[in-house]
Amino acid sequence: MATPRPARAARVLLPALVAAALLGGCSTTVTGTAAPDPAPRPTEGVGADPVAWGDQVCGALLSYYQPLSARPDYAGADLPGIKDRLSGYLGNVRTGIDTGKQQLADAGASPVSGGDQFRTSIEDLLNRTGTTIDEARADVDQADPNDVPGFQERLQAAEEKLRTIGAAEGLDQLGATPRLDKAIAEAPRCGELDALTAPS
Template identity: 30%
Template sequence: MRTRRISCTVAALAALVAGCGGPAAPSEEAVAWTNQVCGALSGFTRAATTSPQINRGDPVAAVQELDRYLGATSDELQRSLTALDAVGAAPVDGGDVYVGRLEEALRGIRSGFDSARTQLAAVDVSDPAQLATAVPAALAPLQELRNLPAPTEGMRASEELGAASEQAENCRQLRATGAPAG
């Protein structure tokens, strides 16, 4: 009998603690929406975290590989932007603001990549002096990726959005990757 009372008391305390001050569980709709947002970033994340294989001994191949990488990553950025447009309005506070900031960051990165590709197209690979200045300038957008916060970082602005991102499989995968994006 005493064990039963203790069990009932513990259960009542657990219910009380869960109801007081603990974060509310996100709705299924919030988790599904957040999962879509994180899923929209997966292609870009893979592309951005796969470094180009630069052969420094072959300037022509190095410039071509860098151009290929920038093009593929820029294409994935566009796919991410298209997918983010398709997720629709956020069912959770802070979601629309987060996606807006994310889209702005992705557009900035894509613009930098496109600019770098334009610079690379003008490089005379037979001119060592031009290679020495143009290629590092073209690599600048890649350096900026290192300074970007983790893609799910902005989801912590809202308690429910943060909780939804913890439950969303695609968000867990993004955190495991540790990839850039806004």
């Protein structure tokens, strides 16, 4: 693996979550030959250390994926309870996205080639997903537990929106990035992200 491919969980977790409401990683291998990197190296801040920079970027994704993975427990919940728990869950995911976007901004410029494209792809993912989460939460919040067919329609509409959440685009176009790969392989939060998004 080179850089994390960070959207594996969304396609699985969210549809399963909504279905439940209606019903009541990869190994790291660094390859390539060491060579001078043409990217300018920042002299201060997180970006001065490739591992610290990679850790910050992976931390931004963790801020999103950790609440995304914390699916609510609907045990014993009636329809109003399902609505409240699902809305709260989506709100937590939205907060995680906002936190992640701030962490990306704090990371600053990459000290290694490919890093800025990686960071931009993650930022795009968070922006697109934030819009989708907002729209899905609006559907949930408008659901009327006293109107069971309408309630189901609203949750199904939310599910359809959540199914559109995809991967960070452009990561497959990075090419060989041995220094970026090495920094990510050594960054603790990148390891946490890899474990969190690994297929079960």
